[in-house]
Amino acid sequence: MTNQPEAARLENLWGGEFGDAYVERNKAAGDQRAPFWQNMLQRIPVRRVLEVGCNNGGNLRWFEDALPAGGVYGVDINQKALALLRQEHPNINAVYSPARELPFRDGFFDLAFTMGVLIHQPDSTLPLVMNEIVRCSRRYVLCGEYFAAERTEVPYRGQEGALIKRDFGKLYRELFPELELRYETFLGKDAGWDDVTVWVFEKRQ
Numbered sequence: 001m002t003n004q005p006e007a008a009r010l011e012n013l014w015g016g017e018f019g020d021a022y023v024e025r026n027k028a029a030g031d032q033r034a035p036f037w038q039n040m041l042q043r044i045p046v047r048r049v050l051e052v053g054c055n056n057g058g059n060l061r062w063f064e065d066a067l068p069a070g071g072v073y074g075v076d077i078n079q080k081a082l083a084l085l086r087q088e089h090p091n092i093n094a095v096y097s098p099a100r101e102l103p104f105r106d107g108f109f110d111l112a113f114t115m116g117v118l119i120h121q122p123d124s125t126l127p128l129v130m131n132e133i134v135r136c137s138r139r140y141v142l143c144g145e146y147f148a149a150e151r152t153e154v155p156y157r158g159q160e161g162a163l164i165k166r167d168f169g170k171l172y173r174e175l176f177p178e179l180e181l182r183y184e185t186f187l188g189k190d191a192g193w194d195d196v197t198v199w200v201f202e203k204r205q
């Protein structure tokens, strides 16, 4: 339970039929993502990784063969997504958890990241979620999200407050001065993505 009603509403949305329908629609979403992740793993040395809001592993599947056994973790709030992930990628650790309270110790991962998940967090808990991601990573934080220079709510499948674009890169730097921007790129629809801006940060040691 949470005393954050807006976060609870959105978690229920993603955990219920709305989330199940997303899983069904997006089963193949990760199929063209290999080049991006292979390139990323050449830039940043990673042995243990966490994706927050991993769905059925469209990103994490590309880490499986590149990392030591047992080093790939994903959390999600949708059980259908996690069941699919376990079925198709049994070597990935699939964990049920809300993003604002991650069940891992500080610095457990070399990299913690989101792809299209911060956009679905309400104002009230977005900083908490970002804090959890930064807390769990020893070194790198990656964020791939829809960009807007100012907070911009976008209609999303008839649900209010369910998709908010922002300058997430700026927000990470403002909230966590220990983060240094290492790399930024844009993944357009032509490359099999959905116009996502990616920021990669490294913690100052």
Ligand SMILES: C[S@@+](CC[C@H](N)C(=O)[O-])C[C@H]1O[C@@H](n2cnc3c(N)ncnc32)[C@H](O)[C@@H]1O
Binding pocket: 010, 011, 014, 015, 019, 029, 052, 053, 054, 055, 056, 058, 059, 075, 076, 077, 078, 081, 097, 098, 099, 100, 114, 115, 116, 117, 120
């Ligand atoms: C738009 S999908 C993105 C999936 C995946 N990251 C990708 O790139 O294909 C958002 C995912 O985040 C999950 N999610 C949304 N809010 C969450 C929260 N508060 N805690 C944990 N998972 C959440 C949803 O269930 C869904 O699987």
